[in-house]
Amino acid sequence: MKKSELKDPFEDARKATGLGEMNDQNDPVKMVLGLKDVRKCAHNWKTFQSGATPGRIVVPSEVNIRTTRQIPFEVDPPEHKAYRALVDTWFKRPLEEEYTKKLTAQIDAIVEDVLTKDTVEVVEQFSLRLQSRALTLLLNTPYEEANTWIGWGTHVFRSEGEALDGDKANLLYDYIDEQITEAIKNPGADLYSVLLQSEKDGKKLTREEVKGVMILTFAGGRDTVINTVTNAIAYFAEHPESLKQLKAQPETITKAVEELIRYFSPLTQMGRVVTEDTQVCEHAVKADTRISLCWASANRDEKTFENPNEIVLDRKVNPHVAFGFGTHNCLGATHARQIMRILLATLSEKVDTISILDYKENIEDLDQFKRKVGFDSLTVKFNAKH
Amino acid sequence: MAKITFITTDNKRITLEGTSGSVMQLAVDNSVAGIDGDCGGVCSCATCHVHVAPEHEAKTGQATEIETDMLELNDHANAHSRLCCQIEITEALDGVELQVAESD
Numbered sequence: 090m091k092k093s094e095l096k097d098p099f100e101d102a103r104k105a106t107g108l109g110e111m112n113d114q115n116d117p118v119k120m121v122l123g124l125k126d127v128r129k130c131a132h133n134w135k136t137f138q139s140g141a142t143p144g145r146i147v148v149p150s151e152v153n154i155r156t157t158r159q160i161p162f163e164v165d166p167p168e169h170k171a172y173r174a175l176v177d178t179w180f181k182r183p184l185e186e187e188y189t190k191k192l193t194a195q196i197d198a199i200v201e202d203v204l205t206k207d208t209v210e211v212v213e214q215f216s217l218r219l220q221s222r223a224l225t226l227l228l229n230t231p232y233e234e235a236n237t238w239i240g241w242g243t244h245v246f247r248s249e250g251e252a253l254d255g256d257k258a259n260l261l262y263d264y265i266d267e268q269i270t271e272a273i274k275n276p277g278a279d280l281y282s283v284l285l286q287s288e289k290d291g292k293k294l295t296r297e298e299v300k301g302v303m304i305l306t307f308a309g310g311r312d313t314v315i316n317t318v319t320n321a322i323a324y325f326a327e328h329p330e331s332l333k334q335l336k337a338q339p340e341t342i343t344k345a346v347e348e349l350i351r352y353f354s355p356l357t358q359m360g361r362v363v364t365e366d367t368q369v370c371e372h373a374v375k376a377d378t379r380i381s382l383c384w385a386s387a388n389r390d391e392k393t394f395e396n397p398n399e400i401v402l403d404r405k406v407n408p409h410v411a412f413g414f415g416t417h418n419c420l421g422a423t424h425a426r427q428i429m430r431i432l433l434a435t436l437s438e439k440v441d442t443i444s445i446l447d448y449k450e451n452i453e454d455l456d457q458f459k460r461k462v463g464f465d466s467l468t469v470k471f472n473a474k475h
Numbered sequence: 476m477a478k479i480t481f482i483t484t485d486n487k488r489i490t491l492e493g494t495s496g497s498v499m500q501l502a503v504d505n506s507v508a509g510i511d512g513d514c515g516g517v518c519s520c521a522t523c524h525v526h527v528a529p530e531h532e533a534k535t536g537q538a539t540e541i542e543t544d545m546l547e548l549n550d551h552a553n554a555h556s557r558l559c560c561q562i563e564i565t566e567a568l569d570g571v572e573l574q575v576a577e578s579d
Contacts, residue, residue, distance in 0.1 A: 128547075128548060129548065170579070343516070343517075344515060344516075344517055347514055347517045348517075393544070404517065406517060406539075407517035407518065407519055408517075408518050408519050408544065408545055412520075416579065418520075422513065426515075
């Protein structure tokens with residue numbers, strides 16, 4: 090029962106000093122590991138800013154592969170609020186009835202499809218397809234567009250064996266440039282067009298600003314959703330009784346989704362740039378260095394979570410930070426939650442058991458820590474209910 | 476059956492009746508503005524933040540430690556704050572008034 094397990098490599102450091110260290114392209118990161126400290130630092134946007142050089146708050150840093158500022162992600166208050174207000178309502182669309190119906194139809198079809206196969210490589214044939222098709226709903230673009238994104242493969246910025254790949258990143262940026270040009274020529278009801286018509290402080294958004302939002306939308310919800318979906322399949326493969334539990338009590342699905350997301354913590358950490366000499370966990374941190382908010386460590390903090398390293402599907406109180414905390418919390422959370430809720434409902438309805446045939450783990454190299462975040466590949470057989 | 480009154484941030488009064496479940500769910504099911512319940516009620520998102528009228532605090536009880544932790548850094552939190560996903564509907568709640576908190 091170990092293949093679906095995601096161990097917590099941060100425990101010792103979290104209990105000892107509350108901090109970890111990571112050298113990343115000569116811009117070292119002090120990783121904040123405890124839940125309360127993570128929340129405090131996330132809240133203090135003045136000292137721990139997001140509006141630094143574009144790419145710098147991502148770990149590993151993207152300063153060498155991008156110049157476009159991701160919006161609202163890499164903007165500080167007060168300007169942040171104006172940008173966020175432009176997109177908040179759009180990113181709540183996944184709760185609408187029409188959206189939910191279409192997403193359900195998509196997930197239904199993909200589950201039906203894998204039930205007919207002898208073997209399925211989940212990452213490429215299930216999770217990536219599910220993520221990309223769902224993204225067409227979020228962007229309100231034609232369904233066929235998903236084929237382009239599926240064709241990019243599982244890593245937007247990374248190639249096999251390389252942490253960051255500038256060429257692959259340019260693939261995405263060029264694609265977005267093309268879509269923006271098209272939306273300017275032929276305005277529609279897609280997110281590009283809506284953004285191009287949006288106004289901030291009385292002025293329409295520039296191409297660069299629209300690009301900033303779109304890069305974020307693609308990058309933010311790709312690996313995270315793919316890993317969450319894949320990890321869920323691995324979990325249910327090893328815990329078929331959980332699927333039965335969800336079928337018998339579908340009202341527990343929302344809690345189950347939160348618990349899975351807490352345990353998986355698909356976004357391990359997010360950085361901030363320190364703006365003034367200060368202290369974190371009684372350690373000095375200097376201005377113009379980086380800290381990171383280690384969501385994955387915070388989500389296993391034994392001070393808050395009982396049995397933190399267990400998936401307790403009906404965990405009733407679950408103050409996790411998998412979607413971040415504070416003003417920059419995840420815009421895509423509504424969409425991600427809908428995907429997971431519908432996925433769990435569909436699996437519990439149609440799938441009896443899942444057998445793992447082969448797998449290769451995806452382990453993040455965080456210098457002091459090695460963290461399993463998901464799978465590079467996971468080959469399974471889905472077995473239908475009779 | 477408990478009658479629960481929500482007062483929205485633009486001062487609309489909405490009185491609802493509930494028998495069970497969380498106060499948050501009752502609000503969400505009836506589209507009370509300002510109560511979103513993004514996390515489905517596990518005390519993770521603070522989008523169900525209300526202020527309990529002081530004279531009714533006996534009905535709801537005090538916030539739990541998890542709630543106060545979540546609200547600790549919230550600029551709109553005060554001594555009467557509750558995250559209403561953690562308030563179960565019972566007879567004892569009858570007549571309670573809850574002010575929907577401002578959010579950023």
